[in-house]
Amino acid sequence: MTAYIIKSSLSLLLLFGLYWFLLRKEKLFVFNRFFLVASVVFSLAVPFISIPVNLQTTPKLESFIPAYNQITPEIISTGDVVPNAVNNTQSIVQKETPLIHISVVLFILYFSGVILFLIRFLRNLFLIAQKSRLSEKISFNGYQIILTNDQTGPCCFFDHIFLNREDYHNGKIDKDLLNHEMEHARQSHTIDIILIELVKVFYWFNPVYLLYERAIRINHEYLADNGVISDNSDIKSYADKLLNFITCSSNMSLTSGSNISFTKMRLIMMMKSHSGSFKYGARIAITLCMVTILFLLLSFKESKYQSSPTNPSQTGIEIQQNSVKGIVLTEDGKPLIDATITAEGPNNTLLKSLTFPDGRFILSDIQPGASLNIECRGFKTQTLKADFSSMMTIKMVRDPDYKGKVFTTEIQTINFRNSDFTPANALVVINGEILDKNGELKVNPSDIKSLKVLMDKEATGKYGDKGKDGVLEIILFGYKTAGTKQAVSKNTDSDSSKYNTHLSINHTSNKGELIDIPVPNLQYASVWTYHDTEKSNKKELRTIVIMTRDYFRVRGKVVGDNEKPLPGVKISASDNPAIVTSDKEGGFEIEDVKEGALLEFSFSGYKTYYLSTLYEVAFNEPLSIVLKKDGAPEKEDAYEIAEKMPQYPGGDMELLKFIAMNTLYPEAAKSDKAEGRVIIRFIVNTQGNVEKPVVLKSVHPSLDNEALRVVSMLKGFTPGSQGGKPISVYYNLPITFGLPKMNTSK
Structure with a gap:
């Protein structure tokens, strides 16, 4: 609702600005009438119109360290495996207290205003109908002249022209003044008035409509004056009659009629000479061009879809389209963490997601009609039809055969x-x-x-x-x-x-x-x-x-491929508007960086470099960032991201189990009371084997070596693939070592 109000109000103000600066003082009465009425309708409708535009830019894969391997086994020196909440990198969802009372107050306030203005609108209609029924009527040239006893100026409502009985019988109302009101009726100005009054009913809290109401009414007077003058070339005589009949009486609501505050503007406009067809045409053309630009700006919306990449290694992964959201619970309604949900994706790929700590999950780019397979250790596997329209609630049933x-x-x-x-x-x-x-x-x-x-x-x-x-x-x-x-x-x-x-x-x-x-x-x-x-x-x-x-700070040093410091490199983090620049030594520090944020390092003449902060790589150690010059050759020995990532046999839970069962806590680390998270980076080759394991984050030499030993034992991965062909893909694996905690009681 807030977005609608802002968008429509902005449109109303901008369009009125065009009218005020380009059209207000020109004798383009018919065009001005159309423009003002159309501006109101357009502004009320444009928030509902959207033109999808693809504005998505995807980082190049060769300079992107991914954040997708979500396994974090913890190794305890006693041999007990303890679930590790600290290292879970998924988002923690916090419930916020809903401000229902504020919404209710605003809702009641808005509809109270709508009801009051609607009653006012209906009351005015009733008064006009009552006066038409009870007052004296005279038929004149196809119009109904209603003679009232009210001290009101001449005005009209559709084909009903309301005049003061005394003024009419005493001959105070000249024929030209009567023709003026007949022009209002002939041109159906009442329709415009009713439109703006209805807008007032539902948009009563926005004062912008007052600008349009006044502009529409004065333009109606210009139109009626122009209609009378076109039949009578004596403008001075008509102006004198207009001045002689100035009345301080107000008109009835919902009617078109003379207003003393408009008299000076009407006289100025009558005496104004025509600007010429070229000037009129130029102003109309400029106005239409500006309206078109405004329409496009207000209607553009970033597309949820992206065309399929012709070269995945350069353009990145295709934007995901069909999404399924849900929550996985136990029989008694408690959330299940690390439940695995799989479904079929495009090109017969298998999509997988783990539940968040609150049991929720999301799977994107699922094929229409696909089924979800839900697995969790100790529970029976379920297969359900994917529901794209609402949040799925999945209750798992305990597996009586599971003994763990x-x-x-x-x-x-x-x-x-x-x-x-x-x-x-x-x-x-x-x-x-x-x-x-x-x-x-x-x-x-x-x-x-x-x-x-x-x-x-x-x-x-x-x-x-x-x-x-x-x-x-x-x-x-x-x-x-x-x-x-x-x-x-x-x-x-x-x-x-x-x-x-x-x-x-x-x-x-x-x-x-x-x-x-x-x-x-x-x-x-x-x-x-x-x-x-x-x-x-x-x-x-x-x-x-x-x-x-x-x-949540990231610091380090940026150098070129010649290992010389690069001053002036711009460093930014996703979801953070701050941009820092490296100093003369290439050093930098950026604050308030979210876990999982994407860091961007950009410098003229060098390839932009992207780095994910997931697994705290960037938070715990000074970074050393090497930027490569544009045009430098790239080694395509392995992909950072692939259409289908490598999978360990049995999935992530089996990988976690293998690490936990085969890792020994080194005695040297116990003696030094060393613990923490070691991150190993390796390549899963096209045969599904591990190659080139390196320590990406070190804790202790003995822990680093033990993590490398266990990772080197891994084999049998389903290799990653790109375009249906097996490829080598980089893989990050965090392994957490922890010593038993001693409880101190008093």
């Missing part, structure tokens, strides 16, 4: 900053005290008795309207809660009695270090709880993630 453990995930997330990094209004509460917006979150993890993320009704029910954006609530051991006579020191109801908790600050495991974060620096906090559906464990697994704003 099955976890469902509950995620609670609050944002201290919005998606554009502007401050939000989430609260931090410690021992019942709300921290100041400029305060500091300073707490020892071993002192934390309870940590919760409160959202929606749970937050507002406890903290009122202040908690509408969510609350990070921390209770420390020894805090005296309301209603207790002494401080609580026992561990019976602490988090440690219910959860095995993993705490992560900026994707780095906290080993008991003091948490010291300024509140303005907080980005978001998230609690992931893994529920064992068999309830075989006394304690549930839980991951707490705290991210800070200063983490």
Whole structure:
């Protein structure tokens, strides 16, 4: 609705500007009438008109590091595999409190105005009909003259001309003045008046229509004057009669008639000489050209479709068209994370998607009539018809033959900053005290008795309207809660009695270090709880993630292919309007970069370079970016992106299982208490084997070597393909190593 109002109002203002500057003072009365009425109709209709235009640009593949390999196995030194919420790179969906009350108020206000103006419109119609029925009528040249006792000036409504009875019988109304009203009736000016009045009913809150109402009415007077003058060449005589009959009486609503405020403009226009056919034609041509340009600008809409690329290696992947959205749940309605949904895509390709942490999924470019195959460990596989028209809700049934453990995930997330990094209004509460917006979150993890993320009704029910954006609530051991006579020191109801908790600050495991974060620096906090559906464990697994704003920075150095620094390189990130420029040493730093954002490095004479920040490659280490000169030869040994990406036998879950079962935690890393995420980059060749594995992100030499060893064991991939032919494709695989966490209780 807001977009419609903005678009239509903009059109009304721009078109009225054309009338004001090009047409208002010219004797183009008939064209002006058409233009003004058409402008109103056009502006009300143009928001519904769209002309699809393909404005999509796709980065070249040879300079794009993709963000598509979503496997993040975690290796724990004890051999236990723990679901790793910290490293999941998919978006966390946070519920926002809907402002229903504001929408309801605006809805009621709008329709109250519509009803009031509609009643006013109908009342005016009723008054005109009543006067026509009760007053004296005289037929004159095919028109009905209605003589009223009201002190109103001459006016007309369709073929009814309303005159004051006393003025008519006393001969005060000259024949030319009567002809003026008959011109209004003959040219059906009432239709224009009713149109603008109806617009007023539904568009009452927008004052733009007042400009059009006045312009239409004065143009009606010009038209009627011109009609009288064309039959009577004595303009001065007609002007004198007009001046002698000036009345301060107002006209009836919905009628066309003389208005004292228009008299001066009418006289000026009558005395004005014609500008000539060429000038008139030029103004009309310019006006029509400008209207056409305005129509195109307001109607253009970026197409959802893109023509099939003739050279995929240069133009990228075809824009996806048919999408299916849905949510996968357990029988009791809890979201299922990492459920796999597959469907048939174009050219007999197999499309695959994993569910987000909240159980939602989206699959694009699905063939019409295709079926979805939904799989999840511990649940029976389902096959359903794809529903393109609405959100699909899929409930999975437990597989009684599956003997392993099955976890469902509950995620609670609050944002201290919005998606554009502007401050939000989430609260931090410690021992019942709300921290100041400029305060500091300073707490020892071993002192934390309870940590919760409160959202929606749970937050507002406890903290009122202040908690509408969510609350990070921390209770420390020894805090005296309301209603207790002494401080609580026992561990019976602490988090440690219910959860095995993993705490992560900026994707780095906290080993008991003091948490010291300024509140303005907080980005978001998230609690992931893994529920064992068999309830075989006394304690549930839980991951707490705290991210800070200063983490989302990218810094590094840009050099040319001769390894010399490149100053003046422009660096930008998707969804961030800021653009930074490298200094004389090639150094740069850009803030507020989203996880998964696409960085662009551009410099005149060099090929534009693209880099994805997924898997925190850009956030944790200084980057070294090498730009190649335009025209430099490229090595086409492997593709970064392909129409069909490589697939491990059995899918992503089997790949995760293989990594977890074959990776050993090196003793050297245990001794050094080393842990973290190693990212390996390798090529899956046309035979489905692994080639040239390299460490893209290092943690510890022993962990790096172990990750390389396990990746080198992988084989049997279904190779990627382009145009139906097998090709070699780059693949990124993160492997997370974690040491067991010791719970400290008091």
